[in-house]
Amino acid sequence: MKAVWSGFLLSVQFLTVIPIRKQIDWNDATARWSVRTFPLVGALIGVIEAVTYFMFSSFSSLSPLFLALSLMWLSIWIAGGLHADGWMDVSDAFFSYRDVKRRQEIMSDSRVGAFAVLSILFLLSFRFLFMFETICSDFDIFLIAVIPVLSRTAMAWLLIYGKRAKQTGMAAAFREHADRYDAHVAMIIGSCLLACLCAAHFSVLKTVIFLACGTIFAVFVARLFFEKQFGGITGDTLGAFVEGVETWLWCMIWLLRSYVMV
Template sequence: MIKGLILGLQFLTRLPVNINVDYDRKNLTKATFYFPFIGMLIGAIAAIIYYVFSFINNDMAALCAVLSLVVTTGGLHMDGLSDTADGFFSSRPKEKILEIMKDSRVGAFGVIAIVMDLLFKYVVIKSMDKNMAMVYIILSSGISRTMVAMFFSFGKSPRKGGMGDMLINKDSKKYFIVSAIIFILVGAFIAKYNFLIVILTVIIFSLLFMRYSYKIIGGVTGDVFGANAELCEILALIGFVVAQKWI
């Protein structure tokens, strides 16, 4: 399981974990267990940055928190969001969409997706109550990576040999279920009903997004994992703000 943790950190972050671990299906399967908690670690780093700069103003704190999320992950999921936007909005046949998503070049829709992603996070974090912002950033990041683990465990790949084909593994289900239960209990303890409402909303969105991806390309790829992670993080942040105001 330690190898799974190390590989999970290396896969989801750019933290200096310089330990050689085989990048294989077995270790990736075990890594699934740690995804929610690695997500919380990513969020915790951003939350600390938010706190450090909050003495200046909310604008600076929110901007630095968003920058931290990008730097800590190396923009991993944002790259997937960009490629997915270019492919899904191209209005092309399945094979052409998959070809576009593999292309390293960024198109107009990809650029728009990245800009809107960063803008949404900045605006939402800026609007948060200072007393709860750090908690919500941490939990939103954890929720986002939990959805990545869900796609690993229950998705299907549209093509052989791609990133999604390697990552998707039905054996991940048991690790995902256990870690999801632990994460939900922790989240509910911290944020009570707000967390439960938000994670339920995000799960429903992820299932709908997975279904949409099946319709467009016949499955989910590594890029779709990343796109869903970014969208879920934004949705979770918005959900916490809305829940706090209404409940």
Template structure:
């Protein structure tokens, strides 16, 4: 039991270091295989990020801000916690696919830290969709539950993508992170389902997860056709697509 607890604590810390910009440090050398094993804790970190966004929405709503402004505050704190890691991936992938004529050029554009017109448009539309969906949910308690569930589900899908698809580059961070074992992916998926069912109910929760999974795998499929596989930016774009469509599904189910 004590060994299992330490293992989970290690993976949660590693996932938080990997997915957020919290002032956390790893003591000593980064163990081999930790990137892969820590992916089971991705939904836990995602749920925490969503909870922070929900708390900010609750406070903003409580002091009288309208739903749209409260939603902007919630999305802003999530981006602050993650360093806009996933949003950056969405913008980079849009720039690469929109501006490159062949695979090599697309990958080259995606490595460029500058944002282009395609990336700017994708980023604006993605933020608008999230803010609009959160504002449409409206109720602070329901919004917090939706953000916890969407944060967990969208990140739990990443281990499935890295298992099913191959990396586009052999020297990228996504490639060196390693392919997680099936048990890691299934554990992440189980945690996401649990979070969704507890937070928003069986029907809406399972429907939202199914739509989010379709969105994430759709992004990865496009990347395989266009790039030959996934990159860190592709995973970020997939997470954003999954979160957006999860929230939109909840709005449609209301």
């Protein structure tokens, strides 16, 4: 049980800005449980986002414009900008149109290029659009918590099943300890969390299934893309995946609300 708790705290420290004032030993057990509890961290983020949105929307007269903007920036802030940084690094590397080795070097460069800025503006602009129009359509608040659970569960799967691009870095450090069994545990935990959300509010079941299918599709596309363009998975590509898939899931919800009305 101590390893489980330590692994979860390690994930919270690594994936969020939530202050955990505790030194966690890095070893085989904590690293493996850290990967397994990625979905729990997603659930924690989702609950914080959903509760914040509920408080703002229920006890104030704030406009949908403000609600969408604050919800979007909360998702960026609570992750400490970690995934947004990955998106920007990957964008700089991809649009350099260099070979794989050079792209890996560009991702490791701390400097921010023009393509990174343009790319993050493009990503967040469309996410804001999807969120704003969805909020205006009176959507189900439970879906706010679903998105981070799906993205972090998928990140655990991609981390383990994706080819390593290099032998150093965050992704490589986790891969030294975790294996496919840990990815399966993470998927089981994520599925149980989604099942609990659906049980608490059965009306979102069809939408959650649709979003889960969209996430699976995104994982396979991302794996092929990262392995072709960057030689495999790195910490930056995982961060880029989280940002990209969350925007994709908001797009799917927007499409459902706009054209299917579920």
